[in-house]
Amino acid sequence: MKKAEKYTEELLAIVNSHPEGININDVAAAFTESTSIRSMQRLLLKLSDNGSIKITGAARSTKYQPIIKEERPLNVVAEPFVKLTHPLAAGIPLSNEGKRTLNVISAPIQQRIPVGYQQVFLKSYRPNIDSYLSIDEKRHLAALGNTGIERPAGTYAQQIMNRLLIDLSWNSSRLEGNTYSLLDTERLILQGEADNSKSAKEAQMILNHKDAIEFIVQAAQEIGFNRYTFLNLHAMLASNLLSDLEAPGRLRSMAVGITGSAFTPLAIPQLIGEYFDLILEKAGQIKDPFEQSFFLMVHLPYLQPFDYVNKRVSRLAANIPLIKRNLSPLSFTDVPEDLYFKGMMAVYEQNDINLLKDVFLWAYDRSAQKYAVIRQSIGEPDLFKLKYREFIKNIITKIIVTEMGSKDAQKLIKDEAGEFPEQDREQFITSVETELMAIHEGNFARYRVSQRDFINWQKVWKM
Known part of the structure; x- marks a missing residue:
């Protein structure tokens, strides 16, 4: 690829990640190569001329914005949006952007363009300047999640520990296709009774969630956005599930694929380690706990830093900023597996967070309401x-x-x-x-x- 083409591709990705528009100074800050602002302006003008972006304003008020297209998959003649199998899917309100994303990602895989890892998606994100969640969305989530507890990190999660262990272990496992029922999960976690009609792998998956949840709750004051926390979180979730006994808690050194996706994850071990550290660094800089939570849900699976259980790590990691701030946790109650999966596919293939964000917002609302009811029967801690x-x-x-x-x-x-x-x-x-x-x-x-x-x-x- 010629240098100009490479620069143009990165500039387009930067602009497309800022639907509200971005000025030239912010473009330059996000750009990873060394070149002059004038050169970037010339390339951005060419992108505007060929209809890839639009330019608004003038002089210092100039902004570069993506072109929002009504994208529809070719030769899809059924319903305009995918028919979801989960009975509660119809009850999840999707934004217009989320509906558009769902339509695009529902095209047959043969019609979707193969893509690889786009480093600019992570590199261009500036903590506390850029935000996947709007100000109103963050305020709404904060109101939902407020428990009124101003005590050591993890206090609220400790109060609802048994309920959280069951809910989050079951729902996160269910999103991976685990067939244990909620009652099966309760018996396994509280009484140690496995369902003999189901596989040992399913029981192990749930028990691994239990261990990992206890880890992030009980060590809430000490854990942070660092390798110690996330490698150990992976080790607990992957325990006894991988043929390579050294793989749990270790970053990936082999190529992997994503079933049902046109996305091929990064395969260079050195870069996997570099971007893994960058994810943790940027997450640690984010001040808002809900933005931290969603950022981890987006970027950990997108990088696929581990051989296996990447989405599980991201779902539990998304609870770390919430538990540390004594906010209501996110247990993914009633989240439809197929809608969540398509939200992740959109991140993988389009770097589009809109559908996953709709799922995240609805899921947190659902979880917070549930724990608010539970807390009404809980007395003040000793x-x-x-x-x-x-x-x-x-x-x-x-x-x-x-x-x-x-x-x-x-x-x-x-x-x-x-x-x-x-x-x-x-x-x-x-x-x-x-x-x-x-x-x-x-x-x-x-x-x-x-x-x-x-x-x-x-x-x-x-x-």
């Missing part, structure tokens, strides 16, 4: 337990894992309490003992112990 929650959790974990009887446990609790201020010791001992008495098969997961550890400990504890 502030003392909140203050010492990590110490309490660590002691209980130790008691269970070492299969400690009640007498030895009492001694350990008393010894540990001696490390705290005198005025807090008795209340600390009471808090730990109360927690121990309340542990049962449905809530021991929060202490990060296995089912086997819990069963063995129960035998000793009840003696």
Whole structure:
């Protein structure tokens, strides 16, 4: 490809990613090559002359805008939009842009142009300057998600932990084709009972979600937009699902394809690592938690940084900024699998976020309403337990894992309490003992112990 053609292609991509228009200085800031503003202006003028973009304003007010075309797939004679199989799909309001996107991406794959990874899609995004969500959309989401909790990160998610484990594990797995029912999922997570009529892979997928959700909730104060968090998140979600035992938690070093898509992901390991770090860097710079959430849902699957489970990583990662801010989580309740899949296809093939954004906005509204009802029955948290929650959790974990009887446990609790201020010791001992008495098969997961550890400990504890 000649240099001028390469420059023109990148300039067109930059303009197309700014439907509201972009001025020449912002174009230059997003442009990855080294060239003069005058040269860029000449190329942009050519794009305008051939009908690829339009130019509005004059002098310093000049803006470059994409041409919005009514795109329709060739030789499609059925309904104007794809007929979705999920019964709730008709209840999801789509924007005009989302409808147009759905129409385009519903064309037979033979009619869709093969494309590769477009680096400018990520590189041109400027945190807190560009935004996939409008100001009104962010305000609406903030009003929906507000829990009124101004306490340590993860406090709200801890309050609804059992419900969140089931909802998010089930819905995220369902979006991958998992056939467990909601009740099957509840029995598996709370009682450890797998459905023998279904595959072990499906049970493993759900249990992996449970581990990953516990990780992002329990470590909400420490985790961030860094390799440690995201590699470990992948390792938990991919555990026991890949033939290569070293693949969980490792960036992809092989080429992959996307079933049913004309998109071919990036295949150069060095660039995969570079853009993975850039995604995390830009996500960390975004101030609005909802924009952070949606940005991760868009760019992690688009890069496909891992061999497998990329969309699962993105869905749980989308909850990190929400959980850290004590906002209502996003559990993807009732999201139609086919509509979500087409939203992702539009990102892959068109770098078009409109359909996926419609799904995201509807899904958050649905999730927030559900957890608002749940929270009405939840009392205020015990502030003392909140203050010492990590110490309490660590002691209980130790008691269970070492299969400690009640007498030895009492001694350990008393010894540990001696490390705290005198005025807090008795209340600390009471808090730990109360927690121990309340542990049962449905809530021991929060202490990060296995089912086997819990069963063995129960035998000793009840003696």
